[in-house]
Amino acid sequence: MAEVLQNAGSHRILAIMTGIAGENPLQLIELAGRTSYQSRDKITDESASKFVEMIRKRGHEAVIEHSAMMVEFNNCSRGFTHELVRHRIAAFLQESTRYVDESNLRVVIPPNKDADAKLVDLTLSDGHAIKVSFRDWVELNEQMYRGLRKADWVPQDARQVLPTGVVAQIVMTANFREWRHVFTLRCAPDAHWEIRRVMVNLLKDVKQRVPVVFDDFEIDEEKTTAVLKK
Secondary structure, eight states: OOEEESSOOEEEEEEEOOOTTOOOHHHHHHHHHHHHHTOGGGOOTTHHHHHHHHHHHTTOTTGGGGSEEEEEEEEEEHHHHHHHTTOOSSEEEEOOTTTSOOSSOEEEOOTTOOTTOOOEEEEOTTSOEEEEOHHHHHHHHHHHHHHHHHTTOOHHHHGGGOOTTBEEEEEEEEEHHHHHHHHHHHSSTTSOHHHHHHHHHHHHHHHHHSHHHHTTEEEOTTSSOEEEOO
16 A cells, blocks of 8 residues: 655664774864875874864865765655755765566655645546545555556556655765755755755754764754854
8 A cells, every 4th residue: 555654754874984093084084184284293182173173164175075974865755866866976876766666655745734635636538527635646656556567567667657756765975065065955944845854854963973064054943944154
C-alpha cells in the first residue's frame, strides 16, 4: 500500500574528514592554512579553533575547503534531491529509479496539508467524474506503476509515471565551504519548505560538532530558518 509522508525528511552524518595522524577537522584546516603563512611552528594543541575562527571572520573561506563532511538524507522527495544536486562542488550518489523497484510507493506531501481531503474533481476518459484526495492519487499512481511492472515494463521505463514527490535516498559529500553555501541558500526563509526543514536540522547538528566553522549561522527561535550573522 502506498505511503504518504509528512515532515519525515532526515539526515545522518556519515563522516567528517580527519587526518591520517588523527587530526580533527579544524586541525586539518589550520595545517593547510598555515602553509600560506609558513607559520606551522605556531601550531599547538589549542591553536586550531582560534586560527579557523580568524580565517572565517576574514572571509578567507578557501582555507576551510580543506575539510569535508559526508551526509545521508532519508525520506526526502525527488524534488528535494533535484535541488540538492544543483550544488556543483560536491559528490552525490542517489537511489536509482532505473534499477530500484518502486512498487511500494512512498510520497512526500507538504506540511499542513490534508492527504485525505477530497479536493480534486477527476474526469476519466469515459467521462465519469470522481472526487479524489492526494492519498487517492498516490494510490492510483502506485497501481499504475505496479501494473506496468506486471506488464514487463522494467523499472527505468515504469518510472515515467512516478511523481516528483516520490521518496529517494541520497548521499552528499562536500567541503565545509560548500556546506556553508548550502546552508546560506537552503536555510533561508524563502527556501523550499522541505529542503529548508532538513537543512536547518543538519545545521543544528554541525554547529555542535564543528562550531567554529558554522557558529556564525543564527537559527531562529522557532528553529525553522537560519541566516548568516552580519
